[in-house]
Amino acid sequence: MVEKSQTKDMLGRSGLLPVDEALHILLEHLGGIRTASTSIPLTEALDRVVAEPILSPEDLPAQARSTMDGYAVRAADTFGASESMPCYLDITGEVLMGTAPVGEVKKGCCYKIPTGGLLPAGADGVVMLEHSVPIDETMIEIIKGVGPGTNLIQKGEDIARGEVALADGHLLRPQDIGLLAGLGITEVRVTQKVRVGILSTGDEIIAYTENPKPGQIRNINAPALAGVISRAGGVARDYGIVSDQKEIFLPAIRTAIEENDLVLFSGGSSVGVRDLGEQVVEALGPPGILVHGVTLKPGKPVLIGQSGRTPIFGLPGHPVSALVCFDFFVKPAIEQLSGRGTRPKLPGPYIVAGLTRNINSAPGRLDVVRVKMIKEDDSWHAEPVLGKSGSISTLSRSDGYFLIDEDSQGVSENTAVKVYLYT
């Protein structure tokens, strides 16, 4: 078995998939799978995903409202009014905020009305304050006539009763919570958070709370992955460090699959652990292994599989590689399982910055180059954060990354690159 994996590595690219293709295979296998839905109070719904279309329970506004400070009028009374030929209206009432207008605007009359005030009966338009000249307390001169509906928002114009306020799969942002509050919706049906189990393996790995003996290193991946899982909207459950003996590892990962919607394991970089992952994911199928290795640096040895409905990811042991694989594969899978797959995915935002040095890349692979952002002379530069393999300090020295795509052999100094920020 060791021979098999070694052979793969010696053969270089053989069997490696391009990142796009690997992601496509993964998401296709997850099509139609998502977590169950649950009803929660609006106050807890931030960053959750809408599980079924939310229809407006009422017309908004419930009645026509003014969009200006001014005078509610019968539009016909003002037709043709201009500075040279104004019309005159009696002020017979006033609309107050928060209360229903009293009475009716009769022909030749008007009511004072504030922005947001309810249109009183009889009126069908609003003359802006700026287009009126007060004569005295009881009369105004109109210097610009209005048509019916002018300076009004009509009943149901904002959202009509029964209209979709938020679609299935929508991520609830603060402004969406505001919208639902405005509609009086106090409970929302959302998908359950994606439960993600994390197993760590590798002879040299110990819990980060322990003191390493010579040759041992602390578990960096589990706590870092818990963070990215939480940011992606999932709930991490740490299964600790599991022996890489198959008879121990396989039952442990089976338990994690039963208790979660998605399972990650990350291991030492030893050939034995890589090989174990492969055997275990195959054993957990169908469908078993979907992707073994991608043309991505770092992150090449990622293993993607599925056991029934549950995706399984074997992440490289190196923390930087593990986090890159998370961003490219695990995060989209969490989003898919949480129901966000039904909405169009927006591209990732970036900053354009000048590269501070030449960076070489092998053609045929996607390079993720981490950078530190540096401001000089009022413009931003991207300085590649280099470090030896296994250097963990590079983890936090970078502000973001840029990509060198499969067709490129590198990027020269001063080239403008798109930097995707770590937030």
Add this chain to the structure above:
Amino acid sequence: MVEKSQTKDMLGRSGLLPVDEALHILLEHLGGIRTASTSIPLTEALDRVVAEPILSPEDLPAQARSTMDGYAVRAADTFGASESMPCYLDITGEVLMGTAPVGEVKKGCCYKIPTGGLLPAGADGVVMLEHSVPIDETMIEIIKGVGPGTNLIQKGEDIARGEVALADGHLLRPQDIGLLAGLGITEVRVTQKVRVGILSTGDEIIAYTENPKPGQIRNINAPALAGVISRAGGVARDYGIVSDQKEIFLPAIRTAIEENDLVLFSGGSSVGVRDLGEQVVEALGPPGILVHGVTLKPGKPVLIGQSGRTPIFGLPGHPVSALVCFDFFVKPAIEQLSGRGTRPKLPGPYIVAGLTRNINSAPGRLDVVRVKMIKEDDSWHAEPVLGKSGSISTLSRSDGYFLIDEDSQGVSENTAVKVYLYT
């Protein structure tokens, strides 16, 4: 008093500050103010702000490690080795992951070593597997010599003991949590979350859980603001809807100031409420009012003040305006109070997209134009989300916004604009 505010509005820009200037005044007043620090477990430290520099408690790595699979050698034994003139070494040991190497690499000998394995005594370099040819189980041929230190990461090379691992003011991202775990740091000193009190006022506003009578509208701002506060790293406390009578409003806001690090109030759009805000913030000084009105659309009427160490923001009643003011002023204030002001602020990332229609703008003000992102023919377009004043459905129809700066009178169709996404 009503006259005073009306006059201000009629005078248009008079007294309005440019956004940059207003923000500068605000942050200057908050200089040196930040929340107290507290010690928390690493597992809870995601998205918190480092309160004092975190020094590495140890050398990392603790001993030199190999960065390659290969053979640990005495470099001098391999000097000048090449394919045409290889050298031969006896394999006298093997380094295993997770354990200290046994014995010493003697002259003319080597140990098998995996990536990450500890360098055994005697050795000072590693020959890559690819540069060796096995002769039998006990001997290899070296076809490329190495110098001392080749393919090694030295003791303390990643982070040396006492070196700053994370600076004061650093926001703890998942990779930073990983770094701290790698250093065995289990408790972190962070700043306390910024407590933000929210008061709502306005005759027409009712709790969103209530049924509006004619003319009443539900409180959208408080739940939407709670969301953006939480995302900015603060903790929102909702003081509910407070009467806009000064003798009730002033004591309520005093209580909120005592119990929070920052206070927001948002009100109806009536002149009375705006005027009340001004009186109250002045009464709560010194320093009192810092900014009253900015050349920003929407968001012009924002009121910024300070009572002792506590910043106070009077946000416009309209939810869209309130959220814009939050992004431009309140969020930077929360970041400053949480201690992030000591770190350089990165620019906001964006997507470049073609505008789908002409948008006019008045020169002399910064316009925030909300857009929906639309994909057509594989490229992204930004479609302005227009809606009448008070239209709340526009809140959730937009994916982000672009800016039309003070010098511009508008942007034409097909212009490439920088869209800042709402995440």
